[in-house]
Every structure is written in C-alpha cells, then in structure tokens.
Amino acid sequence: MGRLRQEKETAILSQQLLVNIAEELKMPLIRIARANELSMINDDTSGQQVIKASTESALKLIDNYILGIRLALEDKTFNIESVSVSSVLYDAAVDLSSLAKLYNVDLELNIAGKFGPVIANRQALHAALVSLGTSLIEAIPAHDKVQTKLQLATHRSRYGVVAGMYAETKQLSSTSLQMGRRLYKSSRQPLVNVSYGSGAGVFVADSILHSIGLKLIASRHHNLYGIGAVLHPLNQMQLV
Amino acid sequence: MDILIIEPDKVLSDIYLKTLKCEGYNARIARSAQSALDAADHIKPDLVILELQLVEHSGIEFLYEFRSYAEWSNVPILIYTSVPPTEFSDSWQILKNEIKISKYLCKTDTDLKRLLGEIKGLIGRPSEKAHR
Numbered sequence: 409m410g411r412l413r414q415e416k417e418t419a420i421l422s423q424q425l426l427v428n429i430a431e432e433l434k435m436p437l438i439r440i441a442r443a444n445e446l447s448m449i450n451d452d453t454s455g456q457q458v459i460k461a462s463t464e465s466a467l468k469l470i471d472n473y474i475l476g477i478r479l480a481l482e483d484k485t486f487n488i489e490s491v492s493v494s495s496v497l498y499d500a501a502v503d504l505s506s507l508a509k510l511y512n513v514d515l516e517l518n519i520a521g522k523f524g525p526v527i528a529n530r531q532a533l534h535a536a537l538v539s540l541g542t543s544l545i546e547a548i549p550a551h552d553k554v555q556t557k558l559q560l561a562t563h564r565s566r567y568g569v570v571a572g573m574y575a576e577t578k579q580l581s582s583t584s585l586q587m588g589r590r591l592y593k594s595s596r597q598p599l600v601n602v603s604y605g606s607g608a609g610v611f612v613a614d615s616i617l618h619s620i621g622l623k624l625i626a627s628r629h630h631n632l633y634g635i636g637a638v639l640h641p642l643n644q645m646q647l648v
Numbered sequence: 649m650d651i652l653i654i655e656p657d658k659v660l661s662d663i664y665l666k667t668l669k670c671e672g673y674n675a676r677i678a679r680s681a682q683s684a685l686d687a688a689d690h691i692k693p694d695l696v697i698l699e700l701q702l703v704e705h706s707g708i709e710f711l712y713e714f715r716s717y718a719e720w721s722n723v724p725i726l727i728y729t730s731v732p733p734t735e736f737s738d739s740w741q742i743l744k745n746e747i748k749i750s751k752y753l754c755k756t757d758t759d760l761k762r763l764l765g766e767i768k769g770l771i772g773r774p775s776e777k778a779h780r
Binding site: 431434435438439441442443445446449450452458462510511512546547549550551552579596597600601602603604605 | 656657658659660663664666667670678679680682683699701702703704706730731735755756759760761
C-alpha cells in the first residue's frame, strides 16, 4: 500500500509535470494576448471566442492538475462508485465543445455500444477525459489532415471497456504514449509525434487515472487511433 | 511579398494570417515541416516565419532541409517561437552563421506590433499595388 501511494505521489507531484503544465499554459495565454491585440488592430470580433475558449482550457488544465494532486495526497480513499461511461463521455464532449469549435475539430460522440456501469470515480474520470481531449483537440489540426474529427467512444478491448478519444491520426499509438512517459521528465516535447506542446493534458490524465487505480492506453477503434482509459465493468450491476 | 508562416497551432496561425493580410502581405500557413517544404515550392517565399516546436519533424530539421536547397539559401528566416533563446546559447553561432537565421523572437515577449516591425525591417513594406 505504501509503495502504491508513493508511486501515485511521484507521478502527479513530479516537478517535471509541473514544468510541463507551465509550458502548456503558455499556449492559451499567448493565444489570448495575440487575439486581444488583433481585435485592437482590426476590430476582429472572433478574438472574443479565442479568449473565452482559451481561458476555459487553461482553467480546466489547472483544475484537473489540482484534482490529481488531491487524489494523490488526501489520506482518505477516493470514492469508487458505479459510473455510466456514456454519460461521462457526453459531459466531456459538452465541456470540450467550445475548444473543438475554435480548432475546427468535429467532435463525434459514439456511445452506441451497450456498456453497463463501470467502477470508477466519476469526477476523476471526467477530469481525465477532458484533460486528454483538450490536448488532442489542440494537437490534431497540426497533423495537416483534411478532416479533423475526434470521436469520443467506448469499446471493448482485451483489457476491458475502454473510453477515450479517437482520430485518424496514426501517431496516437502505444509507441508514442510509452515514449512520452519515458521522456516527459527530460523533454520539452515528449509526445513529439502527437503534439507540438508539452502534452501536459495527456500526462495529467495519466496521473489522475493512475491515482484512482486505472490506466491510460493507446487503442484502436474501428479504423481510428486513440488514447483512452481502461475501465472495469461493474458485473453485479449488470445482473440487475 | 509572400510570407510562409510555419505554425502548428491553428488559432495562432489564423491570427498571424489575418494580421499579415491586414498589412498587405500575402501569407500562407503550413503546420508541419513537410507541408512547409511543399508550400515553399509553390509560393517561393520572401520570408519564412517559423515556430521550432512542430509535430514529428522539428523546426531545426526543417531549417537544415530548407537551407540545403540553393534557391532558398538566402531567404530570410524569422524564428517566432515559445522556446526561449537561452536554450540555444551553446548553438547560437551555428544558427546564425550556418543556418543564417535573420531574427529570433520569443512569443512570450514579442507582440504582433513588434513582429510586424521586424518583418518590415527584413523585407520591407508591401507595395501599394499589393496592398490594394
């Protein structure tokens, strides 16, 4: 138990993760500053949308990081509960919609499969998915694809039920994720094949899930590539 | 006057595009090193504005590739990046003399007004004809 707790703390309390978050926060702040200047130069009203969505994404990153810290540090055990994956994905899609609109990314919600409830902490799972989604929404247009779609979906894999974000971007692979985990303590751009930033959102999601005993993995869904949380079905509830 | 902007962030690249067009420059966006080389082939840029942190191939890799073509060996390159210049303190001479960087600006302390000033300093103002 002591070792598990130490591992949790190491992941979220790492100074390098804090550095990555600081680097990641530069991006929305630079966008806000430049959008504000542009609106003064040519009365461009689209700057207001940039400022609103960028502010929201920066605040969410901070909130999610703080949640990760609390989950790791609080003495009491986190509440595990019966969680509907579909409703968490729906809420995450709502939270990500303004940023997706700003980045011209089509968000698709694919919750067609019949999945019963899973064992998780709803707030933490939601925070992890929003954190992951924010990073991917900003990263995907940089891949020069004609279509920029991000699908929020659940599917069954050999690990269990996976809830995550999927796109046509092949670079969303386990190689990229593993390399990122190895490099995030030493590199300014650990997910170099995925993101031009520090990828802090992905690592915050990773840490939050780790704190509640879950795992972030790369997986394929239909013909899409993505990253998602492995969840454990609540079998007792499925019998009801 | 044609400017090639290599910026992976969609929102920032849109802002630069609008700013430069407003000033009368022709500008084109590329989000990756490969698409930047393709774009350079088409527009024959008078200036390249480059963010160093790109997906897959870095801005530095782009610079070496770009400079390897004789036709682009003298095109001014303005680095406009979130990477602080202190990270290149050991290799500054290489950037300046070998890759021939014209200017290194950090996004955190360079606003659009200063960016425009630097662009005008490097390639001049667009002609009235282009402005119309």
